[in-house]
Amino acid sequence: MTTDEPAAGVSTDPLVDALVRNAFQVMGVLTRVGAEHDLSLTQLRVLGLLRDRRPRMTELATFLGLDKSTMSGLIDRAERRGLLARGKSAEDRRAVDVFLTAAGLELTERLYGEVRAALLPATGRLDPEQRHRLTELIEPVLSPVTGAGEPSPKRTPARRPELAAD
Amino acid sequence: MTTDEPAAGVSTDPLVDALVRNAFQVMGVLTRVGAEHDLSLTQLRVLGLLRDRRPRMTELATFLGLDKSTMSGLIDRAERRGLLARGKSAEDRRAVDVFLTAAGLELTERLYGEVRAALLPATGRLDPEQRHRLTELIEPVLSPVTGAGEPSPKRTPARRPELAAD
DNA sequence: TAGTTTGGTTGGCATTGCGAACCATGTCAA
DNA sequence: TTGACATGGTTCGCAATGCCAACCAAACTA
Numbered sequence: 129m130t131t132d133e134p135a136a137g138v139s140t141d142p143l144v145d146a147l148v149r150n151a152f153q154v155m156g157v158l159t160r161v162g163a164e165h166d167l168s169l170t171q172l173r174v175l176g177l178l179r180d181r182r183p184r185m186t187e188l189a190t191f192l193g194l195d196k197s198t199m200s201g202l203i204d205r206a207e208r209r210g211l212l213a214r215g216k217s218a219e220d221r222r223a224v225d226v227f228l229t230a231a232g233l234e235l236t237e238r239l240y241g242e243v244r245a246a247l248l249p250a251t252g253r254l255d256p257e258q259r260h261r262l263t264e265l266i267e268p269v270l271s272p273v274t275g276a277g278e279p280s281p282k283r284t285p286a287r288r289p290e291l292a293a294d
Numbered sequence: 295m296t297t298d299e300p301a302a303g304v305s306t307d308p309l310v311d312a313l314v315r316n317a318f319q320v321m322g323v324l325t326r327v328g329a330e331h332d333l334s335l336t337q338l339r340v341l342g343l344l345r346d347r348r349p350r351m352t353e354l355a356t357f358l359g360l361d362k363s364t365m366s367g368l369i370d371r372a373e374r375r376g377l378l379a380r381g382k383s384a385e386d387r388r389a390v391d392v393f394l395t396a397a398g399l400e401l402t403e404r405l406y407g408e409v410r411a412a413l414l415p416a417t418g419r420l421d422p423e424q425r426h427r428l429t430e431l432i433e434p435v436l437s438p439v440t441g442a443g444e445p446s447p448k449r450t451p452a453r454r455p456e457l458a459a460d
Numbered sequence: 461t462a463g464t465t466t467g468g469t470t471g472g473c474a475t476t477g478c479g480a481a482c483c484a485t486g487t488c489a490a
Numbered sequence: 491t492t493g494a495c496a497t498g499g500t501t502c503g504c505a506a507t508g509c510c511a512a513c514c515a516a517a518c519t520a
Binding site: 334363371 | 506507508509510511515516517
């Protein structure tokens with residue numbers, strides 16, 4: 129232990145620190161919950177996204193910030209486990225869209241519950257009033273980085289807070 | 295497609311959703327910033343931890359929730375790049391402790407700045423007053439949740455504003 | 461002194477993720 | 491219509507993550 133203090137000249141933004149720490153904490157929970165079901169963080173995210181969507185491979189990849197080729201492998205493995213399936217798009221015969229199977233949906237719901245439960249010890253430290261205020265304060269921070277409002281005029285009726293967004 | 299509507303019976307906790315979305319957002323930023331310097335999320339975290347510590351391999355592994363063997367490889371690669379180094383512990387000749395090199399420290403500071411800058415578009419949506427309240431509201435949520443194990447006796451008096459904490 | 465625990469490393473394996481190469485389908489223009 | 495090019499996905503090869511099991515060395519215990 130070199131020093132104990134917050135590194136002297138180090139620029140330190142309390143909010144940034146809190147956000148980063150919180151992010152790692154949440155990711156830790158997600159990772160653990162996922163691991164209990166043999167699911168990686170990314171798989172978890174994919175499932176969350178598919179909860180109410182039926183996107184194409186490329187949409188998925190873009191949304192997750194991954195390469196198309198990465199998606200192939202990811203979907204391959206999940207499909208092999210029967211959690212989701214590939215379908216042919218009617219509009220574009222090149223396109224492949226992905227959707228949860230019944231088993232996948234069921235698992236996803238269970239996972240969501242587990243995540244909530246796992247976060248409870250943390251979120252439970254706030255009273256309902258505080259929880260509400262925190263939620264509202266975070267809202268504006270959630271950037272629409274992906275901005276592109278899905279040119280697809282088909283599905284996606286209203287955007288919803290998903291287990292995995294942005 | 296199974297259903298089209300916002301998944302009827304789906305339990306949806308606004309705060310959990312916000313936290314998870316925010317976590318992914320922050321991780322996205324960290325990943326990107328790290329990638330620009332050929333650093334993985336984990337590497338980034340290691341650097342952040344070493345900013346003001348000189349832990350042993352095992353401490354590091356425990357803190358990050360990784361296996362010792364994973365740490366070996368991680369440190370190997372970072373050491374090969376000259377960002378950190380291994381030292382022999384005086385107390386225990388088996389132990390190996392890790393610390394940043396000058397280059398590593400410099401890079402870490404730069405990274406921190408970049409992360410702050412990258413988050414600015416998001417955090418900047420709040421006015422100083424809101425930023426302050428948000429920081430304070432997150433604070434209580436930050437604590438050993440993952441562990442579920444040891445109830446840290448220390449109420450975390452002076453939290454360490456680290457780039458990576460647990 | 462033997463037996464066990466603890467600290468790290470190594471090797472093997474699956475997953476993640478990227479880039480490049482490669483088909484198949486779509487689009488646009490001449 | 492026919493190219494020429496763009497787009498959607500897959501496959502292959504490669505590096506990094508991360509786990510587990512096996513192993514060595516130093517420390518602790520009886």
